[in-house]
Amino acid sequence: MNTLQSTVKHASYFELDYIAGSSLPKSAAAADWFVSAFQACAVLDTLTGEMPDSQSQLLGVEDSQAIADWKNAENVSLIEVLKRAEAGEPRDRVSPRASFEPLNEWEGYVVAILDNGFAAHLLDLTAGCATESDEATFSIDDVSDDDRGLVGLGAIFRWSVGYERQVTGTRRKVSSLVFRRLPIWTKREISESREKARSLVQSITWE
Amino acid sequence: MGPAPTEVEVSLFGPGFGECSVLHIGDGRWMVVDSCIDPQTGEPAALSYLRSLGVRPECVELIVATHWHDDHVRGISALVRSYPDARVCVPGILTNAELVASIIAHDARPLTRVTSGVAEMRRLLEAKAGGTLIRGIADRRLLAFEAGHFSHGHPVEVWALSPCDASLQRFLGSLQRYIPREGMQKQRVPNITPNECSVVISVSVGPLGILLGADLEEETCSGWSAILASHGRPSQLASFFKVPHHGSKNAHHPDVWRHLLVPNALFALAPYNRGAKLPSRQDVQRLASLSDRGYSTAPLPKKAARRVGTVGKIIKEFNVQLAPMTGVTGQVRARASNFEEGTFSEVELFSGARPLLQVHGS
Amino acid sequence: MRITPEVSSTQIVLLGKFEPAQFTADWLTESGLFGTTEGRAAEAKMVGKWVADISIDWCRLFCTAEKFALISQQAPWIRLSDFCLKLFTELLPNTTIGYMGINRTVRFDTGSATAKDQLGRLLAPRNVWGEWGEILAADEGKGASGLSTLTLRQGHDLHDRASGHIEARIGPTEGTSVVMHVNDHYEAPGKEELAGEGDLMQRLSENFEKSIKRSDWIVSEMMKQVRP
Numbered sequence: 053m054n055t056l057q058s059t060v061k062h063a064s065y066f067e068l069d070y071i072a073g074s075s076l077p078k079s080a081a082a083a084d085w086f087v088s089a090f091q092a093c094a095v096l097d098t099l100t101g102e103m104p105d106s107q108s109q110l111l112g113v114e115d116s117q118a119i120a121d122w123k124n125a126e127n128v129s130l131i132e133v134l135k136r137a138e139a140g141e142p143r144d145r146v147s148p149r150a151s152f153e154p155l156n157e158w159e160g161y162v163v164a165i166l167d168n169g170f171a172a173h174l175l176d177l178t179a180g181c182a183t184e185s186d187e188a189t190f191s192i193d194d195v196s197d198d199d200r201g202l203v204g205l206g207a208i209f210r211w212s213v214g215y216e217r218q219v220t221g222t223r224r225k226v227s228s229l230v231f232r233r234l235p236i237w238t239k240r241e242i243s244e245s246r247e248k249a250r251s252l253v254q255s256i257t258w259e
Numbered sequence: 260m261g262p263a264p265t266e267v268e269v270s271l272f273g274p275g276f277g278e279c280s281v282l283h284i285g286d287g288r289w290m291v292v293d294s295c296i297d298p299q300t301g302e303p304a305a306l307s308y309l310r311s312l313g314v315r316p317e318c319v320e321l322i323v324a325t326h327w328h329d330d331h332v333r334g335i336s337a338l339v340r341s342y343p344d345a346r347v348c349v350p351g352i353l354t355n356a357e358l359v360a361s362i363i364a365h366d367a368r369p370l371t372r373v374t375s376g377v378a379e380m381r382r383l384l385e386a387k388a389g390g391t392l393i394r395g396i397a398d399r400r401l402l403a404f405e406a407g408h409f410s411h412g413h414p415v416e417v418w419a420l421s422p423c424d425a426s427l428q429r430f431l432g433s434l435q436r437y438i439p440r441e442g443m444q445k446q447r448v449p450n451i452t453p454n455e456c457s458v459v460i461s462v463s464v465g466p467l468g469i470l471l472g473a474d475l476e477e478e479t480c481s482g483w484s485a486i487l488a489s490h491g492r493p494s495q496l497a498s499f500f501k502v503p504h505h506g507s508k509n510a511h512h513p514d515v516w517r518h519l520l521v522p523n524a525l526f527a528l529a530p531y532n533r534g535a536k537l538p539s540r541q542d543v544q545r546l547a548s549l550s551d552r553g554y555s556t557a558p559l560p561k562k563a564a565r566r567v568g569t570v571g572k573i574i575k576e577f578n579v580q581l582a583p584m585t586g587v588t589g590q591v592r593a594r595a596s597n598f599e600e601g602t603f604s605e606v607e608l609f610s611g612a613r614p615l616l617q618v619h620g621s
Numbered sequence: 622m623r624i625t626p627e628v629s630s631t632q633i634v635l636l637g638k639f640e641p642a643q644f645t646a647d648w649l650t651e652s653g654l655f656g657t658t659e660g661r662a663a664e665a666k667m668v669g670k671w672v673a674d675i676s677i678d679w680c681r682l683f684c685t686a687e688k689f690a691l692i693s694q695q696a697p698w699i700r701l702s703d704f705c706l707k708l709f710t711e712l713l714p715n716t717t718i719g720y721m722g723i724n725r726t727v728r729f730d731t732g733s734a735t736a737k738d739q740l741g742r743l744l745a746p747r748n749v750w751g752e753w754g755e756i757l758a759a760d761e762g763k764g765a766s767g768l769s770t771l772t773l774r775q776g777h778d779l780h781d782r783a784s785g786h787i788e789a790r791i792g793p794t795e796g797t798s799v800v801m802h803v804n805d806h807y808e809a810p811g812k813e814e815l816a817g818e819g820d821l822m823q824r825l826s827e828n829f830e831k832s833i834k835r836s837d838w839i840v841s842e843m844m845k846q847v848r849p
Contacts, residue, residue, distance in 0.1 A: 151628035151694040156570045159372045161447045173584060175373050183296050183333065184276065184373070189580040198656020206447040208371050210697035213573045217628055227577035228696070232703050233653060234370055234445040235711040240818065241364060242441050249360035252384055257391040258354050370706070370826055 150219060152226055154178075154212035160188065162207045168192055170203060174211065194229050202231035261287075261312040265411040266596045267464045269499050269603070272297075272304040273529025273556030274588040274611075277330040280471050280501055281305050284464055285409030289314055290321040290402070290417065291342075292460055292471050294335035294379075295529075297588040303334030304588050306341055319345040321402050321417060323395065324383060325458040325473035326350055327376035330531065336382030347387060348401050348419065349380075350456050351394035352427055359384065361438040365445075375447055395458035397423040398491030406465075413465025413598060419458050420492050421473075426455040426481040454504070455481055463495040466601040470519060472503030476510045483512035487519070496521045498602045499593055502528040502553075506538030506546055516549050525552045525603050527591040530559050530618055543615055553615035554608065556589035587611050626840070627798060629727040631698040631833060633705050633825070634690045637718030637816075641673035641684040649675070649682075652712050654704055680704070702829040706822060714817020721821045723805040723829055725836035730798045732849035737797050740847055741768035744791065769793060781828050783820055784808040789839050801843060803836035 156179075160172040169191040173184040188211070195203060202209075209231040215223040261283075262268040268283035277295025284290060289309060297304040309319070319342035324335050327350070339347055352358060366378045384392075393401055402417035409415065422430070433455075439445075457473040477483045483503075486492060498521045504510035506528045516524075526546070531537040536559045538546065546553050566574055566581065574581060589612035593603035608614075645668050650660030659677040666674040673684040679695040691701050709716055731737040738761065745768040747754035760766035770792030779785060785807040793800060805828075809821050816822055 151630070152696050153626055153629050154696045155573070157697060161371075161373050173373070174581075177372060182301055183298065184584050187582050187584050191578070194577070194579075196656070196658070198658050204446075208373065208447055210699055211579075212696050213570055213577070214696075216695075225573045225576060227573060227579065230697055230700060232371070232699065233707060234703060235707040236442050236444050237364060237439040238710065238714070238817070239441045242360075242439060245364035245439070246356075246360040248363050249356050252363070252388055253354065253356045253359050255388045256384070259391060259393045370703070372830070 150216050152212070152216040152228070153214060154228075155214035157210060157212045158186070158188075160209050160211055162203060162205055162209075163187075165203070165205065169194070172209070190229060194227070195231070196229075199229070199231040202233070208232045208234070261314075262594055263596065264409075266594050267411075267467055267603075268592065268594045269462075269469050270308065270590050270592040271501055271527040271529060271556055272308070272588055272590050274298050274304070274586060276531065276584045277304075277333055278529030278556065279303070279305050279331075281308055282462060282469065284320070284404075284415050284462070285411050285413075287314065287318050288409070289319050290323070290462075291319065291338060291345075292323045293325055293331040293473070294333055294338050295330065295588070296333045299587060303338050304590075305338060306334070308590070316342050317344050321346050321348065323348040323401070323419075323458060323460055324350065324380070325395070325460070325471075326454060326456055327380045328454065328474060329374075329376040331474065332376045332379040332383075333374075334379070336379050336386055339383050339386045346391070346393055346402065347383070348393040348395045348458065349383065350458055351396035351422070352430065352456050353380070353384070353392070354394060355431065357438065358431070358434065361434075364439040365447075370445065371447065373447065395419045395422075396427070397421050397485065398489055401460075411464070411598065413467075414463075416463050416493060418461045418493050420461055420486045420489070421459045421475055421482075422456045423481065423485045423489075426485065429481065430456040457503075459486060459503075461493055461495065461497065463493060465598050466495075467595055467598060467603075468495040468497035468521075468601075469499045469501075470497035471501040472510065472515075473501075474504045474510065476504055476507075477512045483510075483515055487512070487514050498524050498595075500524050500526040502526050502546065504537070505529060505531040506542040508542060508545070511542075511545065521602065523550045523552060525554075525593055525606065526550055526615075527554045527556065527593075528615070529556045538615075538618065540619060543618060547616060552606075554591040554606065555613055555615050555618040556591055557586060557611040558613060558617065559619055589613075625844075626727045626729050628694065629725065630692055630694045631701055632690055632692045632722070632724040632726070633701050633829075634688065634722040634724060635705070635709075635718050635821070636688055636720040637716060637813075639684050639686060639689050639716065640670075641686065642668060642670050644668060644673040644675055644682055644684055646675060652708075654708060654712075698833055699830065702825055706826055709816035710822050711817075714815065716816040717813055718816050718819065718821055719809050719813045721807040721809075721825065723807075723825070723832040723836075724803060725833060725840065726800065726802045727837075727840045728795070728798050728800045729840075729844050729847075731847045733797055736847055736849045737794060737799060738767060740799065743846055744768055744771050781831070782807045782824055783810045787835075787839075789836075789843075791843060801840050803839050805832045805836060 157177045158174040159177055160174040162170045162172050164171040166189065169189060171187060171189050174186040174188055175181055175183070176185045179185065192200065192203070209229055212228045214226060216226045217223050264286045266283065267285065270281045272279050272281070272295060274295060274297060279294045280292040282290045291305045294303045294305060296302065297307050300307050322335070322338055322342060322345045324332055339345070362377050362381050366381045397420060399419045400416060401419055402415070404415040406412060406414040454474045454476050457475040459473050459475050460471040462469040475482055497519060500520050528538060587610040590609040591612045592607045592609065594605045595603045597604060646655065646660045646663035646665055649655040650657060655663060655677060662677065664676045666676070668675060671686060673682065675682050679700065680691055680693040683690045683692065691704055693701055709718070731740060747758040750757065757766045770790055772788055772790040774786050774788045776786040779787065788804045788806065790802045791799060807821055807824050809819055814820060
C-alpha cells in the first residue's frame with residue numbers, strides 16, 4: 053500500500069478534524085496535506101484499478117466538467133473545485149463552532165403533561181445522585197421544534213445549564229433541553245426478552 | 260429502641276417521594292410492605308430501620324411488593340436479597356410471561372441513568388429465580404400464625420385484599436401499549452393509572468387491625484368497591500390505616516372509613532411531590548374530617564428550592580421551576596401493647612413526620 | 622486558581638466498512654437521526670462515495686469507506702452515543718466494525734507562557750535528555766524549543782472491554798493554551814463484527830458516559846499541574 057494512502061487510512065481523527073474544521077485554528081500547510089492525501093487516494097485507486105471508468109461516479113459528483121477542470125489546472129485542490137462546482141462560487145473553509153460545556157446536567161423523564169409544558173423528575177448527574185433529586189416544570193417553549201414530537205409521558209431528556217463559548221470568545225448563558233432519540237426495540241431484543249421471561253417465570257414456584 | 264416482644268408496631272416511612280411500611284407482629288418478627296430509598300443513606304429505608312434495631316435477617320417473615328410504581332419499589336430487590344428467608348408476595352399479574360418479558364426488555368440494555376420500578380421488579384424476580392413467590396390477589400391469606408405462637412397470645416393473619424380478577428384483566432389491557440414490540444422506540448414506562456393491580460394488605464393481630472392501602476384507586480366495580488363487596492376477605496376492622504395513593508381523591512371511598520376501619524382510626528400517608536402535589540389541601544380537609552388522628556411522613560415544600568451560584572442564576576434566568584423531590588425520610592410509628600383497647604395508643608413522629616394538618620406547612 | 626477548559630469536543634470514531642454516500646441529510650432526517658429542522662439546515666460539505674462530511678448545529682458526521690466519526694462540541698454528549706446506537710443497531714445493523722474510540726479533546730489555557738513552559742518541563746524534564754536536553758534548557762522561555770506532544774497509554778486493568786486501551790496525548794499548544802486528547806479505544810473480539818449484534822455497540826451503551834467522565838478526570842488531573 054502506498055505510504056500516502058496508508059497515511060490517510062490511519063490518520064487519527066484528531067488530525068483530520070484539526071485540519072478539516074474544528075474550533076482549533078489550522079495552518080495552510082496542514083490543510084494542503086489533507087487535500088493532497090485525499091487526492092492521492094483517488095489517484096492511487098485509479099492506478100490500482102479500483103476506480104471505475106467514470107471519475108464522476110467515483111467522486112459522487114455529476115459535474116464531470118469540474119473533474120476536467122481539476123485535471124487541467126495546477127495547484128488547485130479537488131475539494132475546492134468540487135465545492136465551487138456545487139455552490140457556483142468559492143466557499144470559505146469550515147468555520148469553527150461554538151462550544152458548550154455544561155456546569156450542571158440532569159437526566160429527566162416526563163411525569164405529567166401540563167397545559168403549556170410538562171413536569172419532570174430529574175436526576176442530578178453532575179452531583180452523582182443515584183435517585184431523582186428534583187422535580188421541575190418546563191415550558192413547551194423551552195423545547196426545540198424538532199423535539200416537541202418527542203414530549204410524552206415517560207420521555208427522557210437531558211437538561212444542561214452553563215455557558216456556551218462562541219467562536220469570538222464571548223460567552224452566553226445556556227439552558228438546553230434535549231430529548232433523547234433512543235433506538236427501537238429490535239426483533240432480537242424482543243425475542244431474547246421473551247425467552248428470558250419464559251425461563252424466569254418457569255423457574256419460580258408460584259403459590 | 261425496638262418494640263417489646265408483645266407489642267405490635269407499624270411504621271410508615273416516606274421521604275417525600277416513595278413510601279414503605281414496616282410491621283412488628285410479635286417476638287421480634289417483622290414484615291415489610293413496599294420499599295423506598297432513604298436519600299440520606301442511599302439504602303432502603305426499611306433496611307436502615309431494621310438494622311438500627313438489630314433485627315437479624317431470619318426475623319423478617321414477609322416482604323410484599325404491592326405494585327411496581329417507582330415510589331413503592333425502590334430498593335425492594337435489595338430487601339429481598341438481604342432477607343432471603345422471607346416469603347415474598349408480588350402482584351399476581353407477574354405470572355403473566357408477556358408482562359415479565361416486557362419488564363425484562365425495558366431493563367435489558369438500560370440506556371438511561373434514571374432507574375424505574377420496572378428495573379427493580381426485574382431484579383426482584385431474578386433474586387427469586389428457582390425460589391418461591393406468592394401471588395398477591397384478592398382474598399388470599401399470605402401468612403398465618405395461630406394463637407399462642409407469639410408471646411402476646413394472639414393469632415396473626417396477613418391477607419391480600421386485591422386485586423380481583425376483573426381488575427387484573429383490565430390492567431393487562433391498559434398495559435398493552437407499553438409492552439415493547441419490534442420497531443417501537445424505547446422509552447421509560449410511565450406509572451400507569453388508574454392503578455388497578457395494587458395489592459392491599461390487611462394485617463390482624465388479635466383484635467388489632469392494620470390496613471395498608473398501597474396505591475389502590477377507586478374505579479367503578481373495582482378498586483375499593485370490589486374489596487368492600489367481597490365476601491372472602493377478613494372482617495377485622497383496622498385501627499391503623501395507611502391511606503392509599505398519598506391521600507388523593509381518586510383513591511378515596513367513603514365506605515372504607517365506614518366499614519373497614521374503626522371510628523376515628525389512626526391513619527398515615529406519605530406525600531408525593533409531583534406536578535400536582537398529593538395530598539392537596541382539599542384532600543387534607545377531607546381526611547381530617549374523617550379522623551383527627553392523621554399524620555404525614557413528610558411535609559410538602561411550599562417554595563421551590565433555590566440553587567446557588569452560577570447554576571442557580573442561569574436556572575432563575577430561564578425561569579425553570581425546580582423543587583426538591585425528597586428530603587429527610589420521615590417516620591410515623593404506632594405501637595400497641597394493650598390489645599383490649601384494640602387501638603394504637605402510642606404514636607411517635609421522627610424526622611420530617613408531622614400531623615396531617617401541617618403537611619402543607621401550616 | 623483552578624484551571625477550567627476553554628473548549629472541548631467529544632467524538633465517537635468507528636473503524637470498519639462504511640458507505641459514505643448514504644449519509645445524506647434527507648436520509649438522516651427520514652431515519653429520525655436528524656430532526657426535520659436540523660435536516661433542512663444541515664451543511665453537507667461533501668457526500669459522495671468516498672467521503673461524507675455533513676454537519677448540523679450540534680454535531681458533525683465525517684465518514685470515509687473505513688472510518689466513521691461523529692463529533693460534537695455541544696453537550697449533552699449522550700446525543701452522540703444515542704445517534705450511533707440508533708444508526709448502527711437499528712438502521713445499519715449489518716455494518717462491519719472492528720474498532721471504536723470514545724474520544725475527548727479539551728483545550729485549556731495555562732494562563733501564561735511561563736506556566737505553559739513549566740508544564741512542559743514537568744512532563745518532559747530536560748535533564749533526562751542528556752546534552753541535548755541541556756541545549757533545549759538553554760532555549761528556555763524563548764518558545765522555539767520544548768515539549769511538542771506526549772502520549773501515555775493504559776493497556777491493562779481495563780475490565781470494561783474485550784480488548785483495547787486508553788491513550789492520553791497532551792499537545793500541541795496554541796499560544797498559552799494546551800490541547801489534550803484522550804482516546805478510549807475498544808477492539809471487537811476477532812477484530813471484526815456486525816454492529817447490530819456485536820460487542821462494540823454493547824460497550825458503547827454501557828460505557829459511554831463512564832468513558833467521558835474518566836477522560837475528563839484524566840484531563841483535570843493534568844490541569845491541576847498547571848501553576849498559573
